[in-house]
Amino acid sequence: MSYLDTLFSLKGKVALVTGGGRGIGQVVALGLAKAGAELVIVSRTGADETVKLIQNAGGRAYSLLADVTIEKEVDAALAQIVAKSGALHIVFNNAGICIHKDTLDASIAEWRQVIDINLTGEYLVARAAGRLMIEKGIKGSIINMASMSGSIVNVPQWQASYNASKAGVIHMTRSLAAEWAQYGIRVNSLSPGYIATPMSVDTPRELKDAWMPLIPARRMGDPEELVGAVIYLAADSSGYTNGSDLIVDGAYTCL
């Protein structure tokens, strides 16, 4: 085994990626599989394409349907993982949405939808995974998808619900890290800046033009540029990294 393998190999691990049917989740799922993990992809509308990509790369994967906001669907998905794979070591809690709307125009239903998927959904998945890991004595790693929006206020678009949800994810992560450290379970968050995915590619040109001068890197990130960060947080090499928020934003939050 090479030195890098001892640091970053995920061989023998089972990894769950929520929202892995497209975008960041799809690319990270493929990366985790290439590092040796068996992948389980959860989304509402299916992830056949991701499963095929992983299998074509020689990896192992299957997908499950679940809405992360519905507790019994999350619990049923976790039960299926135990039945099929016998364990769960890694969770990339990635499913999320964003609504750009001025606060005075946004409805309370829109606020609730964003908080429900981004914060409560991640809580339900983390809680079910933590429960399973504790029951089975697994020293797992949970990686919650946050965003730089959890630390800064994006401009020129207003998105108070999204920003609040991601700030909530960062502090929920610290809370769970402190609570579950006694079981050897680590909980960290990942905070990307603007990444080119279906969520952001549909964004109007004027908005992207307004973002560029604010990004010291002068470009959006590529989903591949998040893979190494997630593998690090998933692997034993980050054994003493717990409750951290790893920012990957081309230096946006430095200004």
Ligand code: NDP
């Ligand atoms: P995409 O819109 O490309 O993908 C979102 C994924 O989440 C889809 O697979 C979707 O699948 C799934 N999803 C949404 N709602 C639910 C739900 N209720 N239950 C289960 N799955 C759900 O988004 P990105 O890849 O861009 O974003 C992924 C994550 O990264 C999000 O949490 C986002 O906030 C975060 N992020 C994104 C950034 C960016 O610039 N793109 C920057 C910083 C953070 P389906 O509809 O089939 O359920």
